Amino acid sequence: MKARIFFLLIVPALLAQAGCATVQPWEKGKLAKPEMTFGGDKLETRYADHIYTSREAASGGAGVGGGGCGCN
Amino acid sequence: MVDAVVRFPFDAMASRCEVRLAAPDGHAAEELALAAIAEVRRIERTYSRYRADSIVSRINAAAGRYSVECDAETAQLLDYADHLHRASGGLFDITSGVLRRAWDFRQPRVPHARELAPLLALVDWPAVQREDGAVFLPRTGMEIDFGGFGKEYAADRACALLQERGVRHGYVNLGGDMRFIGPQPDGRLWSIGIQDPRKADGTVASIAVSQGALTTSGDYERFFDVDGKRYCHVLNPRTGMPVSHWRSVSVLAPLAVLGGSVSTIAMLKEDGGLSFLAASGLAYFAIDGTGQAHHHSISGDYAS
Amino acid sequence: MTTSRQPPQDLAASLLAAALLLPGVQALADEPPQGGSISLRYLDYADRQSGLDRIRAHSPSIAVTAPVASDWSIEGTLTADDVSGASPRYHTAVSGASHMQDERKAGDIAVTRYFRRGTLTAGAAYSTEHDYVSRALSLNGTVSSEDNNTTWAFGIAGSRDRIDPVNHVVVDEHKRTLSILAGVTRVLTPNDIGQLTLTRTNGDGYLNDPYKLFDNRPRSRRQNTVLLRWNHFVDSTGGTSRLSYRYYSDSFRIRAHTLSGEYVQPLGGGWSIVPELRLYTQSAAYFYYDPVYDGTLGPPFPPGFASAEPNRLSSPDQRLSGFGAVTAGLKVQREIGKLWTVDVKVEGYEQRGNWRLFHDGSPGLAPLHARIFQVGLTRRW
Numbered sequence: 001m002k003a004r005i006f007f008l009l010i011v012p013a014l015l016a017q018a019g020c021a022t023v024q025p026w027e028k029g030k031l032a033k034p035e036m037t038f039g040g041d042k043l044e045t046r047y048a049d050h051i052y053t054s055r056e057a058a059s060g061g062a063g064v065g066g067g068g069c070g071c072n
Numbered sequence: 073m074v075d076a077v078v079r080f081p082f083d084a085m086a087s088r089c090e091v092r093l094a095a096p097d098g099h100a101a102e103e104l105a106l107a108a109i110a111e112v113r114r115i116e117r118t119y120s121r122y123r124a125d126s127i128v129s130r131i132n133a134a135a136g137r138y139s140v141e142c143d144a145e146t147a148q149l150l151d152y153a154d155h156l157h158r159a160s161g162g163l164f165d166i167t168s169g170v171l172r173r174a175w176d177f178r179q180p181r182v183p184h185a186r187e188l189a190p191l192l193a194l195v196d197w198p199a200v201q202r203e204d205g206a207v208f209l210p211r212t213g214m215e216i217d218f219g220g221f222g223k224e225y226a227a228d229r230a231c232a233l234l235q236e237r238g239v240r241h242g243y244v245n246l247g248g249d250m251r252f253i254g255p256q257p258d259g260r261l262w263s264i265g266i267q268d269p270r271k272a273d274g275t276v277a278s279i280a281v282s283q284g285a286l287t288t289s290g291d292y293e294r295f296f297d298v299d300g301k302r303y304c305h306v307l308n309p310r311t312g313m314p315v316s317h318w319r320s321v322s323v324l325a326p327l328a329v330l331g332g333s334v335s336t337i338a339m340l341k342e343d344g345g346l347s348f349l350a351a352s353g354l355a356y357f358a359i360d361g362t363g364q365a366h367h368h369s370i371s372g373d374y375a376s
Numbered sequence: 377m378t379t380s381r382q383p384p385q386d387l388a389a390s391l392l393a394a395a396l397l398l399p400g401v402q403a404l405a406d407e408p409p410q411g412g413s414i415s416l417r418y419l420d421y422a423d424r425q426s427g428l429d430r431i432r433a434h435s436p437s438i439a440v441t442a443p444v445a446s447d448w449s450i451e452g453t454l455t456a457d458d459v460s461g462a463s464p465r466y467h468t469a470v471s472g473a474s475h476m477q478d479e480r481k482a483g484d485i486a487v488t489r490y491f492r493r494g495t496l497t498a499g500a501a502y503s504t505e506h507d508y509v510s511r512a513l514s515l516n517g518t519v520s521s522e523d524n525n526t527t528w529a530f531g532i533a534g535s536r537d538r539i540d541p542v543n544h545v546v547v548d549e550h551k552r553t554l555s556i557l558a559g560v561t562r563v564l565t566p567n568d569i570g571q572l573t574l575t576r577t578n579g580d581g582y583l584n585d586p587y588k589l590f591d592n593r594p595r596s597r598r599q600n601t602v603l604l605r606w607n608h609f610v611d612s613t614g615g616t617s618r619l620s621y622r623y624y625s626d627s628f629r630i631r632a633h634t635l636s637g638e639y640v641q642p643l644g645g646g647w648s649i650v651p652e653l654r655l656y657t658q659s660a661a662y663f664y665y666d667p668v669y670d671g672t673l674g675p676p677f678p679p680g681f682a683s684a685e686p687n688r689l690s691s692p693d694q695r696l697s698g699f700g701a702v703t704a705g706l707k708v709q710r711e712i713g714k715l716w717t718v719d720v721k722v723e724g725y726e727q728r729g730n731w732r733l734f735h736d737g738s739p740g741l742a743p744l745h746a747r748i749f750q751v752g753l754t755r756r757w
Contacts, residue, residue: 023525023563030609031569032259032282035616035640035648038561038571038605043417043439043453044721047750050457051421055727055746057658057696058624058632060575061603064555065514065533067501069480145399155394159387229400258714330395351387 038062075257077242080105084112085223087247093234094241094257104237108230108244115226119149119218121169128217136212139201147205149218149225156220156333157197160348163340164333165197165309167209169217174312177305180296188312195309224287224332227251231328248288251328255282266357267292269319276365277357281324287331289339290320306339317342317361324355412442412449415754423725423746425468430744431461452485457505466589466676466692467667468742474543474587480505486514494519501535507586510537516557524563529573531557541586549582559603567609575601584691589676591691593663599626615641624658628696632658633733636703646711652723653704657733660698663689667740697738700731705748715756723748 023031030036049066053059075094078101082089091108095101120126124133131140142150156164170191174183194214201208209216218225223246230244231251243252243262255261261282265275269292279286291304291314303314321338325331334352338345346366349356357367419435437455444450460477484501494517501512514533520526537551559573579597605620617639624632638652670677678690705723712718725746729737 022523023566030280030566031563032255033609033616034259035618036569036607036609038569038607041415041417041719041752041754042451043415043437043752044750046437046453046455047417047419047435047748051725051746051748052656055423055695055725055744056632056656056701057626057628057630057661058601058622058634058656060555060577060599061601061622061624061634062573062605063516064531064557064575064577065499065501065512065516067482067484067503067512067535068510068537068551068553069482069503069505069508148397148399152394152398155390159391159394225398228398232400326392327395329398330391333395334391352391353387 075241077256078102078105080109082109082112084109085116085226085246087223089247090245091230091234092242092245093239093253095239104234104239107237108234111230111233112226112244112246115222115229118145119222121215121217121219131207131209132215135209135214139203139206139208141206144205146207147202150202150207150216152221152329152333153216153218154197154202156337160337160340162197163309164220164337165195166216166218166220167197167200167214168195168307168309169215169219170194170213171307171309171312175303175305175307175314177294177296177303180298180303182298182303183312192310192312195312220336221329221332223247224249224251224285224328227285227328249285249328249332250281250287251285252281252283266322267320269359270363276359277367279322279324279357284324284326285328285331286322286324287328287335288320288322289318289332289335291316291318291339292320306336308340315339315342318345319359319361319363321345321349321356321358323349323352330354412440413754413756414441415439415752417750417752420749421746423744425464425744426742429461431459431463433457433459447490449488449490450485451488452483454481454483456481463587464694465587467740468694468744469676476587478505478507480508484512493522499533507541508537508539510535512536526563527561529557529559529561531555533557537581539582539586543586545586546582546584551579551581551583553577553579567611569607571603571605573601573603573605575599575603585693588691588693590678590681591693592687592689593661593691594627594689597627599624613641615639628661628663630659630661630696632656648709648711650707650709650721651705652707653702655700655702655733657700657731658698659732659735660738661691661696664691664693664696664698664738666697666738667692694741694744697729697741698732698735699727699729699737699741700733701725701727702731717752717754717756719750719752721748721750721752 075096077092077094080091091105093101093104095104117123118126119128121128123129127142127146134140153166174187174191194211199210201210227244227246227249228251231253235253240254241257243250250264252262261280264279264281264286266277266279268274268276269290289306291302294305296303302316306315307313308315318339321335323331323335325334334354338349338358341348349358355368357365359365417437421433423430435455435457437453439453441449441451457480462475465474480503482503484499486497486499488495488497497516499514503510512533512535514531516531519528533555535553539549539551540547555575555577557573557575559571561571563569577599581595583593583595583597584591602623603620608617610617617637619637622634634656636654638650640648640650642648665678668679669675670679670681673681676692703723703725705721707719707721709717709719725748727744729739729741731737
């Protein structure tokens, strides 16, 4: 349990520090490509979340606020 | 809205220039481009050595005699030149334009030390007095000029004007010094070729850019070759002789004026150029006298 | 050789600062999305178990995004699910499976305000079907660092559901959830971006599946997730790898790992191909019982039923058993001109008890197979 809390605190700290050299604005061209963002196609992600929530026990992860259903 | 990109070529600052931007329709594009071109011409007129009524000409004409009042824009440009002088260890000196009187790049003649000596005595930025918004060149014959970053400054001003008017895609290219407003309308980056210093229509690399500036200093803009040695227009202010270590230095920076300054200083520093480029924190692509490329953090494709 | 006497960071900062003092020049600022879009998508889902078709779903949906004024945008979606088929009343029992046919309509709307260094989004969602109504509200915000390389995300959401099963096992039951989210996204290199997201959901109320026999779950459920994502652009191919790992744990004592990856490869001419693979494994809920039935009463009674206390927790729901699952899929996408995108996606999914990783899965359940087909069309404006 303690190890888990430690892990949860350390990883965000590492992520915040990671990337030794600051990426300059004009180097971010590739990051602007849609496939490099974390959004993805909204409807496609919805369908995937809905299917997996109705066939598996785990749910959520990337966002909150979707609402529920009586998925069978 | 995904608009078409329109090109507006024009000549200014003794170079081929171009404004490229995306706008809702041809009329809007033309209006915007003309406004940007007008700003470039304004800076050219204001800071031109060749126009008697420009502030630069008036300051130079008063050398050794009296001080001249500057407006805020000129004062800030002089502050910036001063900063560059210190940052470059004295190599970037806007009073070094007088050396042009010995170097005429239209004929392949290397000037004698006798000819350079009196001119070198006039190259002395630390001697220039600036006080209360007025500038005084202490010795007759001294000159200042903003050729070292004037084009780049104009590119930044033109882009700022376009940005203020809502342009989100396009760039301003003044003789190879480019400032980008944003990527192409469909989100793809602009693919820009870095010129091969020894082949007028060849490129050595291409870089994908969406924002910021890409500026290049090179030994191929004004030069002559004698006995296999190249003499270019970038002159060391202490010796009066051209630098020879780098064939070209291209820099990616958030502002063209910053990139242009850094690429020029890197050329001036010769073999100290790489550590200066590293210290500047900017991405660069430099080709040395043997034709070898040195680069850092440039995202894009390389063609050899 | 002359070298700069200033330390490196000072030189860089001083040059930029000096340049920025020049009149009328400005470095670029980020701005909210310029264009809107409208998307249509259609899903066709079908699963099978023990050689028999089970659930079939057809689901068309529409999503619209539009910028409003200069600092706002609004997004809305509408979905209609047409679900039919047979769901086992316990485990994977073929006979006596409850046949159902239902149409679910759902809609949601979100309004986002863009600030200089962040965003704030308020959302509402509504979903209704014969026996289940769900209402949800959410508030999400992001804050970015000055250099835009780090973005912190926060979110809070709540839902209230009403359950009225057609078999009247219960009447007018309720379920409430409250979720919170915290995350950070970080630009690591010009080719890499990473994200870590933590969520916590508390659910209270009626959590049973009313259509399953002997399904009696706790009236509260606490769920935690940790999600790590990494997108990497491959210069040599122009493709992008998108990897993610999610760890899930909840108060039903279910632990799940999800590892998924997809690779977006542009092919030229506006085409791209995206293969994907997802691996999933979960442990069983502590009150799940295997298809081993009471010696005297036989199926579907759990062992020791007669002597057990009446409110004992139990569930024969396959979704709460221990299993592993694999999804493999392929999407083909075409960008037509600057405004249109069309894509087709095909996936196969299989779930098996003995595919559970690291431990034994729940025994005695037939594998579940699903095939998923999607087609989508988007127009930007």
